Amino acid sequence: MTRVLPAAHLLRAWAVLAVGVAVLVGSLYGVGGNLPSLLLAHWLTVVVFVIAIVVGELLRLRMPSGRSAAPLASASALALVFLGRIDGEPVFDVPAGFVVLVVAAALLVPSAIRVSRGGAVGLELVAARVVGVAVAAGVARGFAPTSRSLWALEVERAVSAWAVALGMVAVAAVGISVELVLSAAVRSESQRTPWLAALRDEFGEAAPLTFAVVASGPMVALMAPVLGLLSLPVALFPLAITYVAVDRYVQNRVTYRQTIATLSHLTEHGGYTPAGHAERVADLSLRIGRVLGLADRELRDLEYAALLHDLGQISLIEPIPAGATVLAAPADQRDIADEGARIIRHVEGLDTVADYVEAQTTPYRQVRELGEEVPMASRIIKVANAFDDLTGGTDDAAQVRVANERIHLGLGYQYDPEVVEALAVATSDTTVGRVEERQPVGR
Amino acid sequence: MTTEGSPLPGGAPRRVAYTTNLYVGGVAAVGLCLTAAAIRIDGITVDATLGVVLLLAVLSMLLGSVESEGGRTLVSLSAIVMLAAMALVGPAGAGIVGMLVGPFDAGRAPLRARIFNSGMFAIMGVVGGCAYVVAGGRPGETPWPRGTSQIAFEIGIPLLVADVVQFAVNLVLLALVVRLAVGVSMRTQVGQIATSSGPAQIGYGIIAFIMVVLWGPARLGSASVFLILPPLLAAQWAYRQYAEERKGHDRALEVLVAAVEAKAPHLIGHSTRVAELSASMAEHLGLRAQAVADARVAGMLHDLGLTTLPTGMVRSTGVLGGRGLRGYPARGVRLLTGLSFLAGALDAIGHHRDAVTPTTGTPAEFSIPTMVVGLADEYDLLTEVGTPDGVLIPKEDALALLRRTPAGRDSLLRALEHALSLRAEVSS
Numbered sequence: 001m002t003r004v005l006p007a008a009h010l011l012r013a014w015a016v017l018a019v020g021v022a023v024l025v026g027s028l029y030g031v032g033g034n035l036p037s038l039l040l041a042h043w044l045t046v047v048v049f050v051i052a053i054v055v056g057e058l059l060r061l062r063m064p065s066g067r068s069a070a071p072l073a074s075a076s077a078l079a080l081v082f083l084g085r086i087d088g089e090p091v092f093d094v095p096a097g098f099v100v101l102v103v104a105a106a107l108l109v110p111s112a113i114r115v116s117r118g119g120a121v122g123l124e125l126v127a128a129r130v131v132g133v134a135v136a137a138g139v140a141r142g143f144a145p146t147s148r149s150l151w152a153l154e155v156e157r158a159v160s161a162w163a164v165a166l167g168m169v170a171v172a173a174v175g176i177s178v179e180l181v182l183s184a185a186v187r188s189e190s191q192r193t194p195w196l197a198a199l200r201d202e203f204g205e206a207a208p209l210t211f212a213v214v215a216s217g218p219m220v221a222l223m224a225p226v227l228g229l230l231s232l233p234v235a236l237f238p239l240a241i242t243y244v245a246v247d248r249y250v251q252n253r254v255t256y257r258q259t260i261a262t263l264s265h266l267t268e269h270g271g272y273t274p275a276g277h278a279e280r281v282a283d284l285s286l287r288i289g290r291v292l293g294l295a296d297r298e299l300r301d302l303e304y305a306a307l308l309h310d311l312g313q314i315s316l317i318e319p320i321p322a323g324a325t326v327l328a329a330p331a332d333q334r335d336i337a338d339e340g341a342r343i344i345r346h347v348e349g350l351d352t353v354a355d356y357v358e359a360q361t362t363p364y365r366q367v368r369e370l371g372e373e374v375p376m377a378s379r380i381i382k383v384a385n386a387f388d389d390l391t392g393g394t395d396d397a398a399q400v401r402v403a404n405e406r407i408h409l410g411l412g413y414q415y416d417p418e419v420v421e422a423l424a425v426a427t428s429d430t431t432v433g434r435v436e437e438r439q440p441v442g443r
Numbered sequence: 444m445t446t447e448g449s450p451l452p453g454g455a456p457r458r459v460a461y462t463t464n465l466y467v468g469g470v471a472a473v474g475l476c477l478t479a480a481a482i483r484i485d486g487i488t489v490d491a492t493l494g495v496v497l498l499l500a501v502l503s504m505l506l507g508s509v510e511s512e513g514g515r516t517l518v519s520l521s522a523i524v525m526l527a528a529m530a531l532v533g534p535a536g537a538g539i540v541g542m543l544v545g546p547f548d549a550g551r552a553p554l555r556a557r558i559f560n561s562g563m564f565a566i567m568g569v570v571g572g573c574a575y576v577v578a579g580g581r582p583g584e585t586p587w588p589r590g591t592s593q594i595a596f597e598i599g600i601p602l603l604v605a606d607v608v609q610f611a612v613n614l615v616l617l618a619l620v621v622r623l624a625v626g627v628s629m630r631t632q633v634g635q636i637a638t639s640s641g642p643a644q645i646g647y648g649i650i651a652f653i654m655v656v657l658w659g660p661a662r663l664g665s666a667s668v669f670l671i672l673p674p675l676l677a678a679q680w681a682y683r684q685y686a687e688e689r690k691g692h693d694r695a696l697e698v699l700v701a702a703v704e705a706k707a708p709h710l711i712g713h714s715t716r717v718a719e720l721s722a723s724m725a726e727h728l729g730l731r732a733q734a735v736a737d738a739r740v741a742g743m744l745h746d747l748g749l750t751t752l753p754t755g756m757v758r759s760t761g762v763l764g765g766r767g768l769r770g771y772p773a774r775g776v777r778l779l780t781g782l783s784f785l786a787g788a789l790d791a792i793g794h795h796r797d798a799v800t801p802t803t804g805t806p807a808e809f810s811i812p813t814m815v816v817g818l819a820d821e822y823d824l825l826t827e828v829g830t831p832d833g834v835l836i837p838k839e840d841a842l843a844l845l846r847r848t849p850a851g852r853d854s855l856l857r858a859l860e861h862a863l864s865l866r867a868e869v870s871s
Contacts, residue, residue, distance in 0.1 A: 087590050162666035169670075208677035215673040219657065222670070226660040228591045234656075237649050238674035245681030252688045258782050259695040265778055266702055269751035308698075315705045317754045339705065346701035347694040 004115060006124050012189040013124040016182050020127025023134045024104055027097030038098050045089055046102055048229050052076040052236070053106035058113070061246055064253050065201045065296045067187065071213050071246075074129075074179075075239055077103045078172045078217025079232065081137045084155040087228035091155060096137035103133045128182035136175025140168070154221075161222070168218035176214055192425060192432045197293030205296055212242050257303070264307040272313040280393050282306035284384040284426065285377075287433030291422040292376065302377040305356035309381050312340030312357075333361040356381065364416045379416040383407065383423050386415070400427055463623045467559040470616060474565030478538030481569050487535040492583060495665040496532055499524045500540045504547040519647065520675065521547075525568055526651035529605050530598060531658060533582035534572025541568030563616045571609030578604035587659035598655055606648035610641070650675070696740070699747055706750045707757045713828055718742035720819035723862035725812060728854070733787060738812045741791035745816055748775030748792075772796050791816040798850040807849065814850035818859050821845060838863070 006013035031038065039046060056073025063069060080099050083092040107129060111121045141151045148156070150171060154164045180202040188198035203210070216239045223231035264278030285306040289299050313336050328336070341358035344350050359378035366372040367379075390403035404424060411417055426432045487493065503520035521544035528537040545564030546557035575582060580601030588597040618632035650671065657667035700714045721742035725735040748771035749757050776793040779785050791813040798809040798817030809817070825841040836844075842860070845851050 157662075161662040162664060165663060165666055165670060208673070208680040212674040212677035215670045219653070219670045222661050222663060223653070223656055226587075226589055227594055227656060230591055234649070235653060237646075237653065238671065238678070241646065242674050242678040242681060245678045245685065249681050249685040249688060252685055252692065255782070255784055256688055256692040256695060259692060259699075262778055262782060263695070263698055263702065266699075266747075266750040269774060269778060270753075271751075311702065314702055314750055315754055343701045343705050344698055346704075347697045349691060349694050350698070 004121055004123055006122070006186075006190070010124075010186075010189050012185045013122075016131070016186055017124045017127045019182075020124075020130050023100060023131055027100040027104075027134070030095055030097035031101065034095075035098070035101070038094055041090055042092060042094065045083070045086060045092060045229065048232060049076055049080050050102065050106040050109075052232055053103065054109050057107060057110035059243070061243065061250060063205055064250065064300065065205050067183075067201060067205070069206060069209060071209055071216075071239055071243055072236060073107075074176070075213045075216040075220070075236060076232065077106075077129075077133050078136060078175065078213070079220035079235075081133060081140050081172070081175070082151065082154070082168050082218055082221035083224060084151060084221065085225035087224065087226055089229065093155075094141075096134070096141040099137040099141070100130060100134045104130045122186070124186045125183055128186060129179050131182060132175045132177075132179025135178045136171050139171050139174065165218055165222060168221065169214055172214045172217050176210060180210075190431065191290060191434065192429070193290045194293040197290075197295070201296060206246070209242060209246060212239055253300075260304045260307050263311060267310050267313045270314065272316065273310045274393065276393060277388055278307050278310060280388050281309060281381065281384045284387060284423075285380050287426045288380050288384060288419060288422045289377070290433035291425050292380070292418070294376065298377060301352045301356060302380060304350070305353045305360070305377060306381050306384065308340060308344060308353065309357055309360055309385060310336070310340065311343055312336035312338065314343070315339055330361070330363075337361045360385065363414045365413050367416070368412070376416075376419075379419050380422075383415050383419045386410075387423060387427070395430075463620065464555070466620060466623055467555055467562075470566070470620075471558050471562035474538070474542060474562030474569075477569040478535065478542060478565050481533075481535035481538050481572070485533055485535050487532070488583070491665070493532050493536055495668070496524065496528050496536060496540060497543065499668060500528075500543045504544055519643075522644070522647040523650050523654065523675075525564070526571070526602065526606060526609075526647055527654045527658075528568065529572040529575045529582065529609075530580060530602055530651070530655040531583055534569045534576065536582075537568030537572040538565045539568070541565040559620060563613065566616065567609040567612045570612050571605040574608035575601045575605035580605070585659075589660060594656060594660060598659075599652055602652050602655065603648055606644060606651075610644045696743065699744060702750050703746050706752075706754060707746070709758070709828060710746060710749075713823055714743050714746060716823050716827065717745060717816065717819045719866070720823065720859070720862050721812075721816045723865055724815045724819060724855070724858040727858040727861045728811065728815070730811065734812055737787035738791065738815050740785060741788035741795070741812060741816045742819055744775065744779065744785075744788070745772070745792050745795050745820055746775070747778055748772055751778070769796075788812075795820055799845065799848040801848055809850060811855075814852070814855055815858070817848075817850050818845055818855055819862075821848070822859060822863075 006017065028035075053073045053076045056076055057070050059072060060068045060070045080092075080103060085091050104126075107126050111123070111126055114121050139150070141149055143149060144152070148158065150164070150167045153159050153167070181199065184198040184202045185195060187193075187202075188195040191198075216236060219235040220231050223235050227234065261279065264282075267273045268275050268277065282303050286299060286303050289302050294302065316336070337358055337360055341354040344354040344357060356375055356377040359374045360381040362372065362374045362378065362382075364374075364379065364382075367374050386407055387403050390406055391399045404427065407415055407420055407423065411420055500521065503524050525537055525540050525544065528540040541564030542561050545561035552560070572582070578601035579597060581597065588594050614633050614636055617636060618629040621632050622629050654667055654671050657663045657670060658665070661667070663670070703714060704711045718739050719742070722735055722739035725738035730738070751774045752771060772793050772795060776789050779789060779792065790810055794809055794813045795817040797807065798814045799821040822841055822845060825836050825844065826838060827835070829835040842856060845859075846856065
């Protein structure tokens with residue numbers, strides 16, 4: 001189903017969308033009747049930058065955490081914010097609102113393409129980006145503490161170039177930060193994950209990439225006076241290299257996960273565990289992990305450990321009934337977990353995953369009473385595994401209720417109450433903790 | 444340039460060591476003399492620009508370069524700094540930068556390689572710097588060119604020419620040293636290096652161009668460094684992440700093998716041996732690099748299907764002629780079908796048993812990698828794993844048995860014997 005507007009109950013999403021619309025209306029009002037003449041005067045500049053932003057948007061990167069980034073589009077938009085003199089073109093002397101309108105128009109083109117292909121578009125995320133650009137443009141072109149704005153200082157060469165560059169980088173950083181804070185707010189609301197964790201993902205996961213964007217935008221504007229519009233493709237070249245490198249990294253992460261998933265199929269094809277059990281436990285564990293605000297690296301290891309949690313059954317002589325470890329004797333459960341961890345430990349570098357697998361059977365009581373250290377990931381897998389064993393993988397409401405009840409009976413004794421609470425949140429609504437459109441769109 | 448610094452192999456045969464040393468000494472001396480001559484003839488202005496460029500050279504030494512599979516350099520800061528030095532401070536400055544960054548370019552390298560690289564980089568710097576001037580560049584001279592066409596003709600094209608010239612110098616000097624030390628022909632060397640690092644070299648040229656334009660015409664001076672560094676460091680970061688994930692992925696394949704061995708403890712070590720034998724045979728048969736890799740991974744995972752069979756059956760029945768185990772290769776294929784990077788290995792995994800099972804009718808056609816894996820597997824089972832009651836048969840008898848199978852062709856058996864003798868050599 002094509003989704004354009006956020007669901008009715010998502011207040012933050014609507015708020016961000018409202019701010020975005022207000023910014024657009026304000027920009028239109030500010031530019032007013034000058035719009036046609038500005039477009040006519042700067043048509044080549046506008047066309048070149050719109051193309052760059054559209055292409056950059058279509059080349060989105062989906063980061064491992066599920067958030068996506070369009071570094072080339074973001075840098076192009078920032079470049080437009082600071083653009084002043086351009087060799088061979090009139091000086092880009094336009095109000096901040098004009099920049100906002102051009103960027104917004106350019107951002108909406110790929111969204112329209114996506115909708116026409118039946119893809120989902122978060123208009124609230126587009127709004128977050130427009131607001132970020134508006135803040136940067138407003139500060140650079142409108143804010144004048146010393147009677148001249150940063151843009152005026154740049155064009156009039158009133159101060160040395162390095163001071164202007166420093167100012168541009170600072171303003172770009174502010175603009176990007178506003179965008180990231182807003183999109184973290186929107187995303188954490190729709191996935192019901194902690195805002196702080198979302199914020200940490202937005203800023204932390206691809207921090208080097210963000211720095212690169214913040215530096216690349218000003219670089220275009222600083223080269224334009226001597227190199228003209230050619231400065232856009234030239235100055236974005238280093239960022240393009242980065243883009244390729246990040247893309248390779250992300251693609252490799254996908255094949256890595258496929259290989260781990262294959263391992264989880266070993267016990268399924270052998271009839272030891274029900275088909276799809278490992279994938280379902282991994283999916284549920286990930287969602288619970290997101291609700292609890294785990295970091296990217298932890299989530300990755302959690303996902304792998306959840307996929308492999310039954311690997312130890314492979315050397316059982318007789319399969320246990322339907323592979324449901326929750327019904328097996330505690331000692332047998334432990335043996336299976338130990339054997340799985342032993343196999344995984346054969347391999348250097350997957351120690352954390354092995355630890356998670358090993359500790360998944362430890363009852364929560366031992367954490368509470370004996371102060372035993374059990375990783376959060378293991379507690380999550382224990383709960384998710386029990387849930388899937390009890391429901392048999394259906395999302396039939398009655399089964400889910402029975403499973404939740406049975407897990408509640410073991411609350412505090414078998415299961416960590418915090419995790420069980422997150423499970424209740426995750427099973428109440430299928431969108432919780434789920435990253436939308438896992439497949440990159442437009443490629 | 445730094446794209447390919449040479450970590451000279453330590454164990455070169457004695458008879459060539461003398462000429463190699465002479466050559467290395469010669470290159471170092473020429474590099475030193477050329478730089479000195481450039482300083483004398485062209486002069487060098489000791490100013491802030493020179494200072495910052497040298498500082499950058501030191502910085503690039505500290506940051507190092509990122510290498511990917513096959514030791515290819517992906518992002519080399521020193522390469523960029525040296526190119527920028529040609530345009531900012533001229534041939535003499537570029538020579539000094541080269542001498543400075545050269546020794547550190549190849550990472551951990553023996554002293555001899557460091558001396559060689561220092562000389563080579565100095566030569567590249569001076570020659571490249573001269574090419575820049577000849578092509579119409581005016582290093583460090585104000586007023587800087589303005590406007591698209593002027594910048595293209597007075598910075599862009601000269602930088603491109605300098606880039607190509609210094610890369611050519613790099614190729615020749617490097618190919619010569621490898622020829623002397625290892626004996627690989629120069630033509631192969633030049634071809635290999637040019638195709639592997641040619642594109643990156645052009646990339647360095649573009650980045651150096653950005654740096655020079657920001658530094659000079661855009662009046663940023665040394666502050667340009669702070670703008671150009673973040674994207675480069677980000678690229679470096681991403682490649683490091685990639686390399687780490689790559690390693691993790693290779694390890695995940697090992698977990699698959701560990702799962703086979705947990706299921707069938709009598710097969711411990713078998714998968715690895717078959718993988719090595721298969722790869723070695725495929726190499727001897729002259730297969731493409733990808734086919735060799737496919738044969739290796741197929742050898743590694745050929746028994747994966749066993750993991751889906753009942754444990755008791757796998758442990759009590761030998762793979763050799765075990766009736767109950769017949770279907771396991773197909774099971775292995777079914778497990779691995781979704782993995783795109785294993786597509787080339789599936790045929791060998793699925794049919795390796797058929798390739799060594801004698802038939803009475805017309806033998807089916809098998810691909811070379813399938814037969815290679817089949818032979819390697821069967822040979823290892825006969826001579827190393829044995830029947831469930833532990834009966835092993837000697838090498839000659841095993842080869843005689845293999846000769847009667849569909850895959851028992853002369854060329855393949857010769858490859859097997861060659862691989863076995865190589866293995867014996869390595870282990871002794």
